[in-house]
Amino acid sequence: MAEETKPAAPAAPAAKPAAAKPAAGHGATKAPPLAPMTPEMTELQQRFGESVLAPAPYVGLLLSDKSKLVEVATYLRDEMGYDSVTNLTAVDYIKDGYFEVVYHFQRSRGGEPFTLKLRVPRPQGNDLSEPVPSLTSVYAGAEFQEREVYDMFGIPFSNHPDLRRILLWEGFYGWPLRKDWKEAYYEGDTKPFESRWPGGHHQLAEERVPWADNVNYPLGFDPLNFHADPDAGLYDTMAEGVPGLAKRNGNGSTAPQPTGVGAAVSVFDRDRNNLADVDELQTDQIIVNMGPQHPSTHGVLRMVVKLDGETVTDLKLVLGYLHRNHEKIGERNTWLHNIPYTDRLDYICGLANEWGYVLTVEKMMGIKPPERAEYLRVLMAELTRIESHFWAIGFLLNDLGAFYTPALYFITERDLILDLFESVTGSRLMCNYFRFGGVSRDLTEAQLAHAKELAFERIPRKIDELEELLSENEIVKARTVGVGYLPAERSINYSLTGPCLRAAGVPYDIRRVEPYGIYDRFDFEIPVLYGADVYDRYRIRVMEMRQSLKIVQQCLQQMEQTKWGDIQTGKKNYNHRVPAGQAYGRVETPKGELGFYLVSDGGQNAYRYHVRSSSFINLTSLKEMTVGHKVADAVVILGSLDIVLGEVDR
Amino acid sequence: MSDAVNRANPPAFENDPRVPEELRNNVFITTLDKLYNWGRKRSMWPMLFGLACCAIEMIATAASRHDLARFGWELMRASPRQADLMIVSGTVTKKMVPQIVRLYNQMPEPRYVIAMGACATAGGPFKEGYNVVSGIDKFIPVDVYITGCPPRPEALLHSFIKLQEKIEKQSLRTVPWYRPGEDDVVPVPVLGPDLIDMRRAEEIRQKAAVAQEQA
Amino acid sequence: MGLMGTGILKGLGVTLRHFIDTYAEDLKYLLNKSGAQQPRPLRRQSPKNRGLVTVEYPKERLPLPENFRYVPFLVFDTEKQEDKCTSCGICAKVCPPQCIWIVRTEDPVTKRPIPQPKEFYIDTTICMNCGYCAEFCPFDAIKMDHDYELSYYPHEQPHMRLVHDKAVLTKPDTYHASIHPSDWQRELADRAAEEEKKRAAAEAKAKAEAAKAAAPKPAQPAEQS
Ligand code: SF4
Ligand code: SF4
């Protein structure tokens, strides 16, 4: 499969990009343009030979021999400085009969990511595809991302330490992001649906489907005689030293799992009899499930911790309790439809997410917003950062036991920023403000005055107050200094991004490494601290708020030179067509690097819509940060990562 | 006192032919009702339990500006055993619904449920998703629905006031939780190849056997 | 190492300052005659306020910004006594979760479409309040409502109630004007400009047709393109 495009490839450079995409028929007459070679690509190609690495369509190199993957990745990491795998996903090219696994490697000192692709033939029906070598031995940050690819596409990764479904549960029927997999409420491949107009009689989705609900069961399924095990394999690697589990695994029996579906049932509950055995109690470790309903896990996250006394000896995360199928829906939506959905990714900072998506699409369409809109984008995104950091710090303090009081103060400030958002965009959280080539509204005089009052008066004062209150507080320091330490190299290897990475001494910020918008016009710094612990993660957020404030202030001043109301390039449009192609675009959200990997087939809908979510990938490192600390600190460390479940689970 | 009266004289009190018509609207009970409901409606303890984006607005409601404490509802309890009210604030996913049902079952009577936002009401914008439950009322009874995506904090307060009105109208004689033998534990759904509502298990078996059109 | 307990004292200090500021604010408000016009919730939400911020809903309400959006409604033109909607279907297309259903009216005889919606549904249990429908409607026929008090008991059958049909959706343009004053002004201006243009065009045409003798004003032909 992979070789097919190669011989004829150089012949068709800038031809109309059409083929290899389902929408464009199967003529294969016009191959998509191949990626232009960069010096890095040439270097890698020379090292491994042209028969192994060839330029791929649109962007990146295509690896034809997947057994060489680990070798190539090691070379990229050790010799070329690509020290993290920032994005890892797959695309289902159903018409061409293969899955393409896409890797984006990143240098922590900056620059564009390096794209590597790999193809595996599509299997029949519901089967797994051929395995792909796992990169976890080279890049720790690949762990969750590979599990996600496995979960969504059914592509297994060989030598992966813990290959289980991550967003769905074990036993779920099907691989949702395969193009031929259809959910229960499936209505059509692409929106808008025909049935809405002109003969649109309202019909509930429930009335349309055979099961009268959002469910689907395989043929001959018998719910009364089957063994549900959604947590299968979860405890396998944690079993050692835990009485109930060790025994069960020891004699190889598949003892029944809890009848209730996992979650809050701890092993403690399940094997009470074993634990009552006093001899064992003295030396044993126990497993405790925290979540998904828990006061401090920032949403529906479930942590499974293995404890020796109070010390965490192992930790695993169970995700997916808020998996809302963002990507599947996104591939059905038109380009425009996706903007309000991105608000709901990381719902604390919707405006920042919108920018990531809009930026990527604009990159593919080759348009730019007018000056005024650029300023408005920066203004809103930086206010979002301030607002989000207020929230993060408030809830970090919550986790530290300062129950709600600091958070209340900060929510008050946040509400004032949200007031501005609401009066400009119409909603406090789900702003839906960005448009391709612009923004939806300009600020009126009164709104500008409000923004200025906030930026020059209120927020600086409140940040001072925050620091006065917290930075030197002895309880805060006692609980956070040295806690959750993860050194720089490990953080990079875990693909950690955002404030947490910068608190470990790596000045990696997309606004600097790959500037977007008009960030190059402002005078601001990327704060860096070297403690790599919870305290520095807190302090770096405060410093970033100050920097953001600086940007907002400059923005408000420079904005006066631009023309009011000039906020949209071209005509306002709703049926955009994006030229066929692939793009990876990213922005620095308050949580880290938010990337969008989009594949267009030239139509009105995204063919592939992947969200590289920083919250999700940052969680990969939680285990290493937490092991060795007390269980009470686990919550604090999680708080310092500042995840939002909407973005983790998507 | 009221407990005793009602336990001894369970459901039939109202329709009991031996009780004269005029006495059924007993002044004593009515006054007691008032007191009882007044106390209850001003000391609801919601469960500290957020699901998705709507939870952020729920927290904003509890914060200084809207100050849930004005209603006497300030104590958000993380444990279902100490809570009277579950605010289902966000998208209910299939993976999460067993936990929600379990939490609901663990809440002591009297318990109330508010479905906050379009998602909890009927699936919301994510309704078409394969991991999304079309509304929490498919599993547990809901007392007040609010739509909106997300509902403003005031909208949530409005639903609280509606819930208070509902509580006010309840009478000791008719409320279900003082009646013996009534047990409305909801069977916890199971995660199999898809979400299985155990109340529908038999139906699912039959349907799956006769080769329903499969996607 | 600082003195033990300074953190607590500092924290208490902040709380105390906040407490005092609340009264200071109120005092300022009482003494300041010009500020007296401002209603309390607004004053308290101003970024200048240093004290308490609570809004006592439902007794007092925050004024909603004009752009605020909740669920959409259809505008009824009270002047012409007809729906402004032409059932062009654009809102149904731009709606991200596809929660708008429109039945277009058809001429019973010719089967040709008539620009009037026969039925119009918005399922507000799916609607994500994104505002696209209002933003992209070319006829200003659909707008975002400000009414957020949409809670229902189960016996009110919320699932049916919340599927807003045409009767529920339709609201007079006077209502629209009252909640979106500046948008309404823009609409009026647009309409006036449109009519002016039409009138000018007709005039110019009439003039051009009627007589070449009468000299047309120079400005008008340039305008009509
Ligand atoms: S109703 Fe809207 S805001 Fe609420 S959880 Fe659903 S998507 Fe999020
Ligand atoms: S509301 Fe507007 S966009 Fe929708 S059908 Fe009517 S005229 Fe068209």
Ligand code: SF4
């Ligand atoms: S507001 Fe958005 S989701 Fe709601 S009906 Fe309009 S377009 Fe659809």
